[in-house]
Amino acid sequence: MTNPIAIVLGLILLGAVAADLVLWDGTNLVFVGKKLFSLIDWLAFWR
DSSP states (O other), X not given: OOHHHHHXXXXXXXXHHHHHXXXXXXXXXXHHHHHHHHXXXXXXXXX
């Protein structure tokens, strides 16, 4: 991955987080965080 692509992806991610915080008070971040925790737990089980 080149640096410009990484910068654009990072800006998109930061924009999505900022939009979630402004529009929905971060409720989607909590949902995604819980799902990510479940995924990590599931992957650790299959390791």
